[in-house]
Amino acid sequence: MAAKKSNPAMDFLLETLKSNRDAVYKDVAEAAKKKKLDVYPIMWGRAKALLGYVKVAPRGQGKMAKAKATAAAKTAAKIAAPVVKRGPGRPRKNAVAPTTFGNSLDSIVAAVKGSEQARAKYRSALERIHAILADALA
Numbered sequence: 001m002a003a004k005k006s007n008p009a010m011d012f013l014l015e016t017l018k019s020n021r022d023a024v025y026k027d028v029a030e031a032a033k034k035k036k037l038d039v040y041p042i043m044w045g046r047a048k049a050l051l052g053y054v055k056v057a058p059r060g061q062g063k064m065a066k067a068k069a070t071a072a073a074k075t076a077a078k079i080a081a082p083v084v085k086r087g088p089g090r091p092r093k094n095a096v097a098p099t100t101f102g103n104s105l106d107s108i109v110a111a112v113k114g115s116e117q118a119r120a121k122y123r124s125a126l127e128r129i130h131a132i133l134a135d136a137l138a
Contacts, residue, residue: 009037013047021053 009032016028025044032039049056086092 009039010043010047012037013039013043014051017047017051017053 012032012035013028016023016031025041028044029039045054048054
């Protein structure tokens with residue numbers, strides 16, 4: 001395994017924090033700039049975390065992990081949840097399609113009646129839309 005490369009900017013931040021725990025980022029960044037080192041706020045936070053000055057959550061417990069856990073919980077709840085009753089006037093989700101025919105004449109008659117009812121419903125909806133558009137354009 002190769003030896004870790006040292007980062008002079010990070011080394012500077014660590015030394016500064018070790019000598020003055022209450023140092024302010026702005027002052028340290030200016031001092032680093034005088035030494036021609038590029039220091040970023042993320043490096044400041046990482047240096048504090050390495051020295052144990054701030055609390056750090058273990059890796060893999062951030063936003064994505066929480067989002068995945070929430071999604072998994074919702075999926076599990078959906079599977080385990082009882083069937084929710086739909087609102088008034090809404091058809092069942094698992095309604096039998098009116099075009100499925102059985103072997104008997106009764107099922108064919110029922111399918112024809114169902115399609116006639118659907119046609120009448122859609123026709124009345126189209127007539128209402130036509131009336132609304134006629135009033136709007138008139």
